Amino acid sequence: MAEEERFAPFADAARARDADRLGMLIFLASEIMLFGGIFAAALALRLEHGPDYAAAAGHLKLWLGTANTAILLTSSLMAALAVEAARAGAPRRAARALLAALLLGCAFLAVKGVEYAGEYREGLMPGTATAHFDGPAQTLFMNLYFVGTGLHAVHVTIGILLMAMAALSQRARQDRNAMLIGNVALYWHLVDVVWLFLYPTLYLAGVR
Amino acid sequence: MTDEPRFEHPPEEAATSYLADGYSLRSWFLTTDHKRIALLYLVSITFFFLVGAGAAALIRLDLLTPQGDLLSNDGYNRAFSIHGIVMVWFFLIPAIPNVLGNFLVPIMIGARDLAFPRLNLLSWYIYILSGLLTLYVVVGGGVDTGWTFYTPLSSVYANGAVVATIVAVFISGFSTILTGLNFIVTIHKLRAPGMTWSRLPLFIWSHYAVSIIFVLATPVLAITLLLVAAERLIGIGVFDPRLGGDPLLFQHLFWFYSHPAVYIMVLPALGVVSELITAAAHKRIFGYWFVAFASIAIAVIGFMVWGHHMFVSGQSVYASAVFSFLSIAVAVPSAIKVYNWTVTLYKADIAIDAPLLFALGFIGLFVAGGLTGLMLAMLAIDVHVTDTYFVVAHFHYIMVGGSVTAFFGGLHFWWPKITGRLYNETLARIAAILILIGFNITFFPQFMLGYEGMPRRYHVYPPEFQVLHVISSMGAALLAIGYAMPAVYLIWSLLPGGRRAPANPWGASGLEWTTSSPPPQHNFIGQPVVVRQPYDYPLAHPVSRDDG
Numbered sequence: 001m002a003e004e005e006r007f008a009p010f011a012d013a014a015r016a017r018d019a020d021r022l023g024m025l026i027f028l029a030s031e032i033m034l035f036g037g038i039f040a041a042a043l044a045l046r047l048e049h050g051p052d053y054a055a056a057a058g059h060l061k062l063w064l065g066t067a068n069t070a071i072l073l074t075s076s077l078m079a080a081l082a083v084e085a086a087r088a089g090a091p092r093r094a095a096r097a098l099l100a101a102l103l104l105g106c107a108f109l110a111v112k113g114v115e116y117a118g119e120y121r122e123g124l125m126p127g128t129a130t131a132h133f134d135g136p137a138q139t140l141f142m143n144l145y146f147v148g149t150g151l152h153a154v155h156v157t158i159g160i161l162l163m164a165m166a167a168l169s170q171r172a173r174q175d176r177n178a179m180l181i182g183n184v185a186l187y188w189h190l191v192d193v194v195w196l197f198l199y200p201t202l203y204l205a206g207v208r
Numbered sequence: 209m210t211d212e213p214r215f216e217h218p219p220e221e222a223a224t225s226y227l228a229d230g231y232s233l234r235s236w237f238l239t240t241d242h243k244r245i246a247l248l249y250l251v252s253i254t255f256f257f258l259v260g261a262g263a264a265a266l267i268r269l270d271l272l273t274p275q276g277d278l279l280s281n282d283g284y285n286r287a288f289s290i291h292g293i294v295m296v297w298f299f300l301i302p303a304i305p306n307v308l309g310n311f312l313v314p315i316m317i318g319a320r321d322l323a324f325p326r327l328n329l330l331s332w333y334i335y336i337l338s339g340l341l342t343l344y345v346v347v348g349g350g351v352d353t354g355w356t357f358y359t360p361l362s363s364v365y366a367n368g369a370v371v372a373t374i375v376a377v378f379i380s381g382f383s384t385i386l387t388g389l390n391f392i393v394t395i396h397k398l399r400a401p402g403m404t405w406s407r408l409p410l411f412i413w414s415h416y417a418v419s420i421i422f423v424l425a426t427p428v429l430a431i432t433l434l435l436v437a438a439e440r441l442i443g444i445g446v447f448d449p450r451l452g453g454d455p456l457l458f459q460h461l462f463w464f465y466s467h468p469a470v471y472i473m474v475l476p477a478l479g480v481v482s483e484l485i486t487a488a489a490h491k492r493i494f495g496y497w498f499v500a501f502a503s504i505a506i507a508v509i510g511f512m513v514w515g516h517h518m519f520v521s522g523q524s525v526y527a528s529a530v531f532s533f534l535s536i537a538v539a540v541p542s543a544i545k546v547y548n549w550t551v552t553l554y555k556a557d558i559a560i561d562a563p564l565l566f567a568l569g570f571i572g573l574f575v576a577g578g579l580t581g582l583m584l585a586m587l588a589i590d591v592h593v594t595d596t597y598f599v600v601a602h603f604h605y606i607m608v609g610g611s612v613t614a615f616f617g618g619l620h621f622w623w624p625k626i627t628g629r630l631y632n633e634t635l636a637r638i639a640a641i642l643i644l645i646g647f648n649i650t651f652f653p654q655f656m657l658g659y660e661g662m663p664r665r666y667h668v669y670p671p672e673f674q675v676l677h678v679i680s681s682m683g684a685a686l687l688a689i690g691y692a693m694p695a696v697y698l699i700w701s702l703l704p705g706g707r708r709a710p711a712n713p714w715g716a717s718g719l720e721w722t723t724s725s726p727p728p729q730h731n732f733i734g735q736p737v738v739v740r741q742p743y744d745y746p747l748a749h750p751v752s753r754d755d756g
Contacts, residue, residue, distance in 0.1 A: 009321035019397040034427035126444040139452025
């Protein structure tokens with residue numbers, strides 16, 4: 001393969017990397033809009049039915065949500081350290097940091113699972129819920145909670161798989177530009193940021 | 209077609225054209241060449257156009273009599289639903305960006321391909337997958353929600369393959385997002401040396417604007433449809449009041465996507481027309497920056513007008529007043545474009561070829577559609593004509609009269625470049641005029657019907673409306689002939705012995721006319737270097753090659 005063909009359609013490697021990064025950022029912008037619909041719905045609900053919204057939010061386990069926030073933030077830090085390690089030419093350190101981020105991601109899902117199980121026992125799940133709530137606004141809050149955190153959990157799962165892929169790929173670990181690891185970390189930060197908005201929107205709304 | 213090419217031919221030792229580069233199925237279905245992918249899209253959207261047109265034919269035939277003799281009530285609902293769904297998501301949205309845009313965006317900026325060629329192929333496969341699912345819906349029971357999927361009809365009452373349709377539209381959204389992402393990165397990162405932002409063709413500006421909408425609006429539709437599916441399948445009630453949901457929430461979320469979707473359909477058309485007008489006038493476009501930024505302004509303001517679909521849904525009157533104001537404001541950049549095209553044509557040396565006829569037809573129909581859009585943005589008028597044929601006529605003037613006419617104009621303009629063949633100009637002119645006449649006979653009576661009170665989506669109507677309905681159906685037959693004609697003479701031009709196209713049959717400016725027709729595999733021989741402003745008529749040497 002001729003040298004100039006390697007990065008086709010780009011003229012050189014730097015330009016190709018720029019384009020990869022831009023593509024990832026644009027994709028993340030569209031992800032933000034995906035969650036934006038749910039946030040818009042939740043905020044409209046809160047404006048229209050403030051007291052009901054707060055009462056329903058009181059059903060959530062605040063300390064589990066808080067623990068998960070800490071877990072996910074730490075995980076995001078690990079992903080950032082993996083990028084730094086790859087850039088510094090330390091592939092083993094990068095792999096270890098990715099592994100840590102990945103395990104923390106799994107811990108997040110485990111906590112979320114415990115939380116869902118508890119909510120199922122309390123009869124807060126959609127379809128079983130109406131008896132426990134005063135009025136439709138509270139039910140809608142709970143439904144939005146399940147849709148929002150459920151969609152977020154799907155993204156966490158995808159993020160874990162992506163990080164596993166990056167950790168297993170020798171080429172990704174040894175890339176001094178950290179292209180793959182960098183883009184995966186960006187995705188993981190987005191998952192983190194979405195949670196940082198879900199947490200106050202859903203959990204902190206119930207704090208009196 | 210009277211002008212000889214007015215500037216230099218590409219080097220004569222041109223490399224193999226992209227069409228001659230392999231004839232196997234594999235060389236087409238696994239290609240990463242943006243030009244071949246554009247042709248894959250052309251064939252597929254033509255197929256879906258026929259599906260949607262078939263449904264439209266059923267609708268117009270059924271409406272010939274006031275009793276709706278042809279279709280059952282349910283059959284009629286299914287016919288207009290599938291017409292809307294197929295035409296919006298499987299024809300209009302991909303038509304110009306994925307065929308003409310895919311082919312031209314890299315060439316116009318002097319690149320050899322889109323930034324992510326494999327992603328481009330993937331987005332075609334995603335489109336085909338979602339299209340197949342839609343075809344399954346057509347044969348497997350149909351869907352009766354209309355293309356808008358309003359809840360609680362779609363989530364509770366509708367029968368038929370609602371979830372399958374929703375999944376199909378959801379999947380097609382990924383194809384759209386990937387295309388938009390690819391265009392934005394390409395325009396940012398792959399412009400040829402010297403191709404500054406101020407030298408971008410207006411076609412590129414409008415595709416940049418539409419890509420922003422692709423990326424930012426489509427995911428909102430995705431989440432909305434996902435919520436409808438979740439409600440139908442597992443009872444997570446976000447929209448159904450009995451499950452705690454809010455049906456109006458659906459309309460907000462849906463129109464937050466679907467009003468920008470209207471601009472998805474029309475922005476690329478505006479870009480095409482800017483190219484057609486300047487090429488026919490052989491003049492630099494009047495007010496380049498106004499036309500370029502009008503595209504961006506439409507994309508931005510278009511995100512803030514969705515409430516005008518909900519004037520009678522019980523939204524607050526203050527919100528309605530704001531949405532009304534913003535909806536009127538979004539007409540300003542569109543009007544700027546129309547004025548600038550008109551001024552560009554003023555006192556120009558105009559070549560009246562088929563592409564110009566399509567462009568002029570576009571301007572007339574777009575103005576009619578736009579002005580009735582202003583009427584609909586007024587609260588009082590909208591209350592009177594909501595959900596009537598007035599609305600139907602309005603959006604068909606924009607989507608069919610506007611977008612489809614521009615698509616045909618663009619196809620005629622770039623056909624010599626895409627295929628390397630010239631079509632029969634006389635037939636093309638006749639088709640352009642026939643489409644304009646047929647369109648107006650079909651849809652103008654619908655304005656009158658709507659204003660008199662004929663509601664949309666009903667097939668049984670009072671007998672006094674029959675005359676206008678019959679006129680409309682006759683016009684549709686004429687329109688069908690107009691649309692069928694290009695299929696014949698364009699395919700005819702491909703047969704052995706068809707006339708070969710020179711590199712620049714229109715004497716137009718723009719990088720795409722400096723390469724051979726059809727272009728070589730990598731679009732240009734060597735890296736083009738741009739040294740002139742866009743539309744620098746009269747043409748001298750708008751582009752030079754490696755020597756700068």
